[in-house]
Amino acid sequence: MSQTPPFGKDRIDAFIHAFIARFSDIEIAPAATYRAQFNHRFRFSDAAQIIPYLNDLGITHLYASPYLQARPKSLHGYDICNHNALNPEIGSEADHAGMVDALRRHDLGHILDIVPNHMGVTENQWWLDVLENGRNSPFAHYFDIDWHPIKKELSGKVLLPVLGDQYGKVLENQELKLVFFEGAFWVTYYENRFPISPRTYPRLLRHRLEALEKEMGDDPESLQEYHGITLALLHLPAEIQSDPQRVAEERRQIDWIKRRLAKLYQAEGKIRQFIDANVALFNGRKGDPRSFDLLDQLLNDQSYRLSYWRVASDEINYRRFFDVNELASIAMERKEVFEETHRLIFQFIQEGKLDGLRVDHPDGLYDPVDYFRRLQKRCFVLRGMRQIPEEMPEEERKRVEERLAEAADRFLASRTRPGVRLPYYVIVEKILSKGERLPERWPVHGTVGYEYLNAVNALFVDSRHAKRFDEIYADFNGRKGRFFDIVYERKKFIMNTTMASEINVLSHQLNRLSEKDRLSRDFTLYSLRDAIREVIACFPIYRTYITRLERLEEHDRKFIEMAVTKAKQRSPATDISIFDYLKRILLMQHPEYFTEEDRMEQLAFVQKFQQCTGPIMAKGLEDTTFYVYNRLVSLNEVGGDPQTFGISISDFHAQNAERLERWPYSMLATSTHDTKRSEDVRARINVLSEMPDAWQAAATRWADLNRAKKSELEGDPAPDANEEYLLYQTLLGAWPFGEPSSGEYQEFVKRIQAYMMKASKEAKVNTSWISPNEAYDQALSAFIEAILDPGRSGPFLADFRTLQRKVAHFGIFNSLSQLLLKIASPGVPDLYQGCELFDLSLVDPDNRRPIDYPSRMRRLEGLKKEVMSDLPSPSLIQRLLREKEEGTIKLFVTWRAMNFRRAHRRLFLNGAYLPHEVIGPGKEHLIAFSRKLNQERVVVAAPRFLSVWMDGRLDDPIGAVWEGVDLLLEGEEPGAAYLNVLTGERIEAEEKNGKTVLPFHSIFKTFPLGLLSKQPEA
Structure with a gap:
């Protein structure tokens, strides 16, 4: 048997050079992911059963929630109590290996959600x-x-x-x-x-x-x-x-x-x-x-x-x-903590059982960029070590490993663009506020996609009616409230209640610092505490990332200065010099006589401050304000800005183009385990933005019809008008399709009661988790039961169903358009479990209910049998539209578009993004763009604002309704042929007024979506 020649310096260098040369983003980036929630109700063995189905659907990577050992009966896995063991409730090592084997047999990858910031304390x-x-x-x-x-x-x-x-x-x-x-x-x-x-x-x-x-x-x-x-x-x-x-x-x-x-x-x-x-x-x-x-x-x-x-x-x-x-936070900045908490994860990577990581809550980390560098460095080494011969002597293996670690540092330092040329696919759960960008220094491929979720959702909100919705909301509530003021007040409420301890610690730290400076020693502890509260309440983003004495990023400086300026404006009676002092501290400015120890103490304060602003923003905004400000609740989403009432088509195109340039492998999400309501619920509620008059009339009428069903508590009606306004939007968004059975309807009523109970407690206005108001809770639940009871609701339900049917009808087309745009946009589309059919779930735990996979599998098998030679029959397309409420139409679009994307993954991951101009009276109702790579080109077209375009008629938006509206094809000649991947129909470019166009009545001849693949010339 021949012996492996020794790995001398030259051979090691050549090996590393060849190893780096083979790095390819296109190989490690998924084409499409499917998020599955693992727990005792969905185990490794259950996942193994659906892998053939995911493969048929066009998915390339199973994207798993945390499945390391967590608190018993955990439904989400974020309360990990042992980082180095699988959750026995989810399965054994053999079960896990079986799932991975099934993935590999179908050529699917595997991404795992990991939790580096905290651990559950139960059984830890x-x-x-x-x-x-x-x-x-x-x-x-x-x-x-x-x-x-x-x-x-x-x-x-x-x-x-x-x-x-x-x-x-x-x-x-x-x-x-x-x-x-x-x-x-x-x-x-x-x-x-x-x-x-x-x-x-x-x-x-x-x-x-x-x-x-x-x-x-x-x-x-x-x-x-x-x-x-x-x-x-x-x-x-x-x-x-x-x-x-x-x-x-x-x-x-x-x-x-x-x-x-x-x-x-x-x-x-x-x-x-x-x-x-x-x-x-x-x-x-x-x-x-x-x-x-x-x-x-x-x-x-x-x-x-x-x-x-x-x-x-x-x-x-x-x-x-x-x-x-x-949930206790851990000191991930310590080397031994990093090593011990990642030991099993790195073992899985070394064994080839994982292909990517989703990192939960990076804002909780002391130094996120340092953490991601360590993570990528270790993945670089592990990938390299997998390629050396197994029979290599241990001493030589160690030498190669050391050189790989050195090469990793050089490689990561040499990157000139964010989001590309990285050893391992890593995405982060980073919530980006308005005007904020993901830090380019982070060696990751992008975020989990909340910024895309909010962009594509806002595309279906009619911004022309923003002022009318302000008026409708104020009239219904009987009061006006600016969104930013509510955020400010709710953040201060959080700092005065559930997170008072953190503010107390910060205040004492700052007080000790102020005593070291002769210009600030007269500031009292209480005045410093007030200044900290005001600045955090005005902080426009989740956190800054100052981790060193000598480095301050410009964006960090901008947001700190913005927060201090707003805090001064809100505190006219306060000595503003205290805010200037706090700004100097946060910007790492200090007197010349500060010792190194003093400067390190200042840095420790800044880092503790940064670790506080994120949770306070999350609790004050996502978990409080989003349940208080209910103007149009489809906008109240994680990472969203409810003040922004819709975006233009050009803004959407600009965001897509920027993502392709800066973070081409970032995820594209529309539903997640953390969203306040599913993509399809939001798609329905968005329809209301197109019909302000009808919405105002209906909501006012319903309030009159249901007034007698309210309780009176201390002279005030319960529920209050704001929560009633939220309830009506929620009912329109989540109402079941068709006519549910008695049992299904009762289950729906219970879901709405549970949702509204959570929403009311999160709002912390009439009741809360900390101080529950049982009388109010009972009144809210009783009101919901009364208005939804067919025997007690009076004329309300019949009246409600009239508008609900219209909203549901047009909501379907919003959902389908949103789905196609996600699949074709730059980035990696993610499908949340079950959302291949219409999913009308609300916030957790409602969106973590078990998924009926056997039904989905049967439907997909049925579709596959009806598509002959990869061409859907006209009768199938007609039936899908006729029976659209059953949801198979969404599964069909997912299946056809995802498989096309997988077959053309380079086109969709790296291809150019080219917006298209729409000519004709419906230009604001259509979104169109191309993806182009070399000779490959695909045109994507989807409608919006259809209740206006269809003048309220509950017809399908196909065929002649688009007469006179065209898609401009620049750089194309008349006669160029395109195949609609969704329908199998062939469409030829035409000449109109000296321009090459694709008529929308041809694109949407039988189906209201276009995924048009350019055909080779005959």
Whole structure:
């Protein structure tokens, strides 16, 4: 057998050069992805079953929600508790391998959603270790914990706001229970469990020790073992260990002590009875407050403090994911945390089981650009190592790996364009505010597509009626409110309630900095706190990305200055010099006499400030304002700006062209697991923008018809007018197609009640999750039940269905146009699970209901049988339109367009984007563009604003209705032939007034969409 020649320096360099030369974005970028939500109801084995279907649909990559081990029964997977194990509820390693094998057999790739910012604390062994051992835990620095918080009583402790009432009441009500299990002591609180530190075991084991010694007089050997265990516990070092070897040795000793104690407990009945009796004593007696002193003192000696959940907003001392106490942020900037949390992910990449990553919530990271560089560098090395011979000696492998790491640094530093020439496909869940761009320094391929979602959605909102909708909304509500003012007020509300602790910490940090500067030391703590609140409330984006002393990006400077300017305008009675001081701090300006330590302290404040602005924006905007400002709720979407009432066709083209230039492999989404309402619900509600008069008349009429069904609470009607306005839009958007059965209708009513309950609590106006108003909640639910009950609704339902049918009819064509535009636009189209049929889901958990895949598979098989020689029959096209409410028409467009895209993936990923001019009276009702690469060309055409164009008639927008409207084909000759991929119809370019055109009555002859592939000349 021939031996592999040694890898000397020259050969290594040649290998790396050839490896880099083979990098191809077109090979690693998906043509189309399908997002699947994995949980105990949809497992690896279930995914394996649908892979042939996804392949037939034209998908190239399965895009999975997080499926590493999460909290039991998690429906989303973002509460990961173990980064290095698969979620057993989703399947075993063999199940996972089976799914990957099925993907490979069908030549499909795999993208995984990963969560680097935070972990769920339930059943999290790292977190439990921190609770048990405090700062002695080797995982103490894995989490972003302030061990020296402002409240001195919490020094060295983690505040756990998990109790449903005040601590003393919970304790004396015996809801906290001490238990002994397998050699360890725990305190339980319902389903929660908290470890007792081994350093405090002697308090339990030596309590009433003389009684045990008397009882065990005839068994000195077991008693001696018991004393030996307690003595070993007493000799555990009290100081914090810094040497990893000493920490590991101490952990082994503790495990050994626990095993000895468990063995003795099982073997010796008298010792077992003694420990059980002590546990019972510590648990106290209900009605005897002093009997709880023992457990109270034991809990006071732990490295955590159990508290009422309401104190979290003021005193919590670990960084959370937003305001969710059960999700603790981790210090991903630490090398060991990065390595340990990515160990299994990198193993999957090395084994070829993953082809891309979606990174959740990068704004929570200390330094996103550094994180992405480390991620891409490791992927570069892993890809390179996969190509070296398996028989290479270990020493040579290490040398190659080192050189690959060096080459990765050079390669990543040499990139001159964003979004291209990267080792691995990585997209990020970055929410871009109006006027904000994805930082070009991030070595990623783009975002998950919220900016596209909002652009294509706004394309179907008639901007000519923005002012009328302002008036309609104000008239219905009886009050006016500017969107920006609501955002400002809601962000301040969040800072004063659920995230007050974060503001408190920032204020004290800034106060310490101000004391170091003679020009700012007179600013009081309270004035600094107010300034911080005002600037954050006025912050126009989620966060800035200042991570170094010497570098400040211009866009970061712009947004900081913008926020400070607005804060000054809103605080005319405040000494504006305090805002100027805060601006200098945020812009990393400092006095000449600041030491290096002072400058680092300033940078630490700026970075903590940045990690706060994102969650506050998300909670104040997405999770509050979007449920308060209800002018047209289809615009209230993640990453959206509800002030922007529609965009022009030219703006849409410009955004597409810019994406192709800057982020050509960014995702294109229209529904996700986080959207407030599905793409098809939004498509329906958008129709209202075309008919302001009809909408105002209907909403006013419905309010009159339903007024008597409201309750009165403290003199005010419930629900209020704003939530009633939201309800009517929601009903129009989510109303089922056809005539649902009694059971289906009742399920729909429950879904609407659940949605409105969530919307009302998120709005935090009449009720909330923190302070629920049960009377209002009941009144809202009762109102929905009354107006939707056919026996009690009176004339409302019949009146409602008249407008609903019209909205649903035109909403279908909006959905189909939106779908085709997404598939053909620059970027990577993503299909959210189930949305290949019409999906009328609302916000989670409604959009995470199980998907009926067998039905979808049967429908697709039926379509395939009806398409002969890749040409749909006219009868099929007619039937799809006639039965469009059944949804197969959307599946048909998805199937035909996705497969065409996959067959021409280079054209759609890299081809030029060429907007087309529309000639004739319907130019504002049509969107058209070409994708062109070399000799390949495809023309895309889709209609909008059809209720206006069709003058309200519920007919299909095909054929003669488009007479006199043409698509201009510049650079083409008359007679050029095109094939409509969707229908199989051949269309020839014509000459009109000296111009080459494609008539829309021919493009839309039998079907209201055009995907026109240029045919070779005969």
